Amino acid sequence: MKVLGISGWSGAGKTTLLAQLIPLLTARGVKVSTIKHAHHEFDVDKPGKDSYRHREAGASEVLISSAKRYAIMHELRGTAEPTLEELLARLSPVDLVLVEGFKKSGHAKIEVWRASVGKPMLQAEDPTVIAVASDAAIPGLPVPQLDANQPQQVADFILAWLAGGKREARRGAAE
Template sequence: MRILGLAGWSGAGKTTLLKGLIPELRGRGLRVSTVKHAHHAFDVDVPGKDSHTHREAGAEQVLVSSANRWALMTELRGAPEPPLAELLARLNTVDIVLIEGFKRDSHPKIEVHRAANGKPWLHPDDPRVLAVAADVAPAALPHAHLDDIPAVADLVLRFAEPL
């Protein structure tokens, strides 16, 4: 299993890029999974559902299953957020795992950058940024335009590293 992160400031286009990359990589015959870092207040469960009631009653884990999918929710209840390596270890084996967010972690990354955001580049301060997907080209790193999904997929396959 190989991993590669897409790191960038909010609004740079990471999720939009992933939306195009996943089917592109699948079309090349690869099995793809993702890990997404979310804001503190995110929730996949909703009030009124039995699973939500179970969690609110104090269950540490709730596994919801149907004929289409299953999901395991684990309440941290004050424990620290698990490190990225621990989260990756919970995934089924696939060809490549794309990581959205976790920009401060030390894994191989493609920086996603949009000039209109006015945010600074990440790569000058992060040696694990190996390439860039942006609407402007940096001088020192391999790059592809944000909208050129096949070219970004080529960068993903070039720079993804074994877990």
């Protein structure tokens, strides 16, 4: 599986871009999964539901299944948060895993950057950033710049990267 991050500061538009990219990529035959890192406590279950009661009672994992989907909730109960590599190992094989968050991990990334967020670019300090998607021109950028408001352009870059690696993707975006 190839892994590509969509990284950037909060408010830059990572989730919006991801939600636009997934249908563009799947329409081109790419099987996609995602991993989203949350910096806060979250819950996908509802108090009062049987599965919630199972977790609250102390179950380490609760798997909920139906004819349309299944979900596994794993309680860490004081153990260390899993690494990106450990989480990737739990996924079923696909062509591409898009990762939102995990900025400090060593996988290839497209940085989503907007000046209006008021934060510095990650690309200057992160050699794993292979392109920057932004809503404004960034002079002197050493990696390809993509238009964050043109998800098809970003999808084309990702397809080129999948087909031949970052070298070919960089050359295609620069043309």
